[in-house]
Amino acid sequence: MSAKERKKKSAETAVKEEKKIAAKLIPIYIMGKRYEVPEGLTIMKAMEYAGYILIRGCGCRGGTCGACGTVYRKPGDYKLQVALACQKTVEPDMYIAQIPFFPANRARYDFAKLTAAPEEVFKLYPELFRCVACNSCTKACPQGIEVMDAISALKQGNISEAARLSFDCIQCGLCTSRCFGELAQYHMFQLARRIYGARIVPRAEHLAEMVKAVNEGRYDQILDELKHVKEDELKKLYQEREAEPMTAGEDWKPKDTTYL
Numbered sequence: 311m312s313a314k315e316r317k318k319k320s321a322e323t324a325v326k327e328e329k330k331i332a333a334k335l336i337p338i339y340i341m342g343k344r345y346e347v348p349e350g351l352t353i354m355k356a357m358e359y360a361g362y363i364l365i366r367g368c369g370c371r372g373g374t375c376g377a378c379g380t381v382y383r384k385p386g387d388y389k390l391q392v393a394l395a396c397q398k399t400v401e402p403d404m405y406i407a408q409i410p411f412f413p414a415n416r417a418r419y420d421f422a423k424l425t426a427a428p429e430e431v432f433k434l435y436p437e438l439f440r441c442v443a444c445n446s447c448t449k450a451c452p453q454g455i456e457v458m459d460a461i462s463a464l465k466q467g468n469i470s471e472a473a474r475l476s477f478d479c480i481q482c483g484l485c486t487s488r489c490f491g492e493l494a495q496y497h498m499f500q501l502a503r504r505i506y507g508a509r510i511v512p513r514a515e516h517l518a519e520m521v522k523a524v525n526e527g528r529y530d531q532i533l534d535e536l537k538h539v540k541e542d543e544l545k546k547l548y549q550e551r552e553a554e555p556m557t558a559g560e561d562w563k564p565k566d567t568t569y570l
């Protein structure tokens with residue numbers, strides 16, 4: 311690195327350090343211990359700033375895997391709040407504890423033998439009827455799912471509605487942690503979505519046609535040819551392929567429809 315580059319790098323580092331020092335530190339409590347962390351950090355980053363090395367309770371960091379369920383309380387507030395640690399930013403004096411895993415009853419079943427009859431769900435999860443309609447689960451859900459309504463749908467035997475309402479569930483378990491009836495809602499929802507997908511929703515005709523075409527060997531020759539193409543040529547083919555535009559409509563088709 312030249313002297314000029316070194317000087318530039320050191321100036322950049324100094325600016326970064328200055329910014330770091332300038333960031334206002336706020337007090338938070340992790341598992342009851344006080345730390346000072348820069349404001350604006352997510353709970354997850356604040357925990358790491360405080361020295362925690364997260365090997366559990368941390369996954370996608372993008373609000374989709376459900377691994378980072380967290381509870382917290384703020385001073386003077388009776389209410390226990392819930393959040394995803396990778397999404398919620400720290401606030402002064404919050405008392406934080408993570409719930410990366412919440413023990414919950416998960417029924418065992420041979421899915422191949424299950425039908426779409428609501429009784430299948432009732433039999434596997436009889437505790438469904440322990441729901442007292444308190445709505446605590448809905449209030450705890452970081453995904454904004456109408457959890458209680460989805461449970462009510464299951465109780466009414468409406469598996470499709472339960473699957474639809476719970477579609478965005480990320481299995482964080484926060485609803486379960488707050489349930490008066492001791493239900494494991496997310497396992498029940500997963501079962502509902504499985505039954506819906508495999509037994510209720512109509513089969514896609516175009517998919518069946520494509521599977522048939524594959525099985526009949528429609529793509530065997532071209533795949534075989536591609537297997538023998540040199541790597542550079544393969545990359546070129548890939549880069550020069552006609553890609554679907556970002557804004558393409560549902561009816562978009564490539565110019566060459568040989569393999570459609």
Ligand code: SF4
Nearest residue numbers: 451479480482483485
């Ligand atoms: S329904 Fe329950 S497990 Fe699913 S995202 Fe909401 S709180 Fe988490």
Ligand code: SF4
Nearest residue numbers: 441442444445447489
């Ligand atoms: S928290 Fe439990 S008991 Fe309360 S509404 Fe939800 S499922 Fe029912």
Ligand code: FES
Nearest residue numbers: 369370371376396
């Ligand atoms: S780390 Fe995946 S949801 Fe937070």
